[in-house]
Amino acid sequence: MLTLHQAGFTSIPALAPIDGEIHPGELLAIVGPNGAGKSTLLSMLSGYRRCEQGSVQLDGHLLHEWEITALANRRALVAQQEPVGFDWRVEELVCLGSKPEKALIAELLDDLDLVPLAKRSVLSLSGGERQRVMIARGACQLLSRRSNTAKDGGLLLLDEPTSALDIGQQQRLMRQLRAWATQHRMAIVCVLHDLNLAATYADGVWLLHQGQRIAYGKPHHVLTPARIADVYGAEFQATANHAASPPLLALAR
Numbered sequence: 001m002l003t004l005h006q007a008g009f010t011s012i013p014a015l016a017p018i019d020g021e022i023h024p025g026e027l028l029a030i031v032g033p034n035g036a037g038k039s040t041l042l043s044m045l046s047g048y049r050r051c052e053q054g055s056v057q058l059d060g061h062l063l064h065e066w067e068i069t070a071l072a073n074r075r076a077l078v079a080q081q082e083p084v085g086f087d088w089r090v091e092e093l094v095c096l097g098s099k100p101e102k103a104l105i106a107e108l109l110d111d112l113d114l115v116p117l118a119k120r121s122v123l124s125l126s127g128g129e130r131q132r133v134m135i136a137r138g139a140c141q142l143l144s145r146r147s148n149t150a151k152d153g154g155l156l157l158l159d160e161p162t163s164a165l166d167i168g169q170q171q172r173l174m175r176q177l178r179a180w181a182t183q184h185r186m187a188i189v190c191v192l193h194d195l196n197l198a199a200t201y202a203d204g205v206w207l208l209h210q211g212q213r214i215a216y217g218k219p220h221h222v223l224t225p226a227r228i229a230d231v232y233g234a235e236f237q238a239t240a241n242h243a244a245s246p247p248l249l250a251l252a253r
Ligand SMILES: Nc1ncnc2c1ncn2[C@@H]1O[C@H](COP(=O)(O)OP(=O)(O)OP(=O)(O)O)[C@@H](O)[C@H]1O
Pocket: 012, 013, 014, 032, 033, 034, 035, 036, 037, 038, 039, 040, 041
């Protein structure tokens, strides 16, 4: 669905060329230290910033050649801090820019534990509550605009979607993202700082460092304690999770 061929930026912030594919039904985590280039990469994958070398194609067409409405039907970006702009109720903001059926609104509110907040003003919400509203809105954009002939649920790009969530909501969200990927054949790309979340829930991981993708593949191949210690300059003790799972990483005291 999304194909990168030597795609990158030569101007600041630079991003070394990347090849890769992101498929329907896949949950991909982009990880790396502060300033590694994760948000920069996400802006390229979304088409908000056009690559300066190579190409990015969505459904076989160059991203920058998509007509704006057609692109909005196929990909949604939830940035780190989305401005709210107006005193919307939660259920209104989730639908903003889309015309979803009532059943879809109800489903998305339930998916992200927002039903008790549906009538509340978005301006009255806590940071974590507001973050879940914005993610529901991104999913609503894709699912409500999905054409009858579409073979998949589009591309959902999330920049640090768990940054304001408590541990229970983090688990609920990551499970929900997996469910959307499977049920709707949605491709989901998340920038994550929590490597254990990436290891536990993602199908694949891209590790960025200093503007380069230095490792990619299955979480247990990419997120090795030695590599993570090297890249992040942190000391870990790896604890075995399960024989077939990636190791969980705990900070050493
Ligand atoms: N307009 C700019 N001018 C100069 N440098 C920039 C500009 N925008 C971004 N950068 C730099 O590019 C690098 C990559 O930024 P980016 O926001 O992609 O990092 P990130 O991996 O998302 O970081 P974080 O985890 O802190 O959010 C950073 O060092 C940042 O300071």
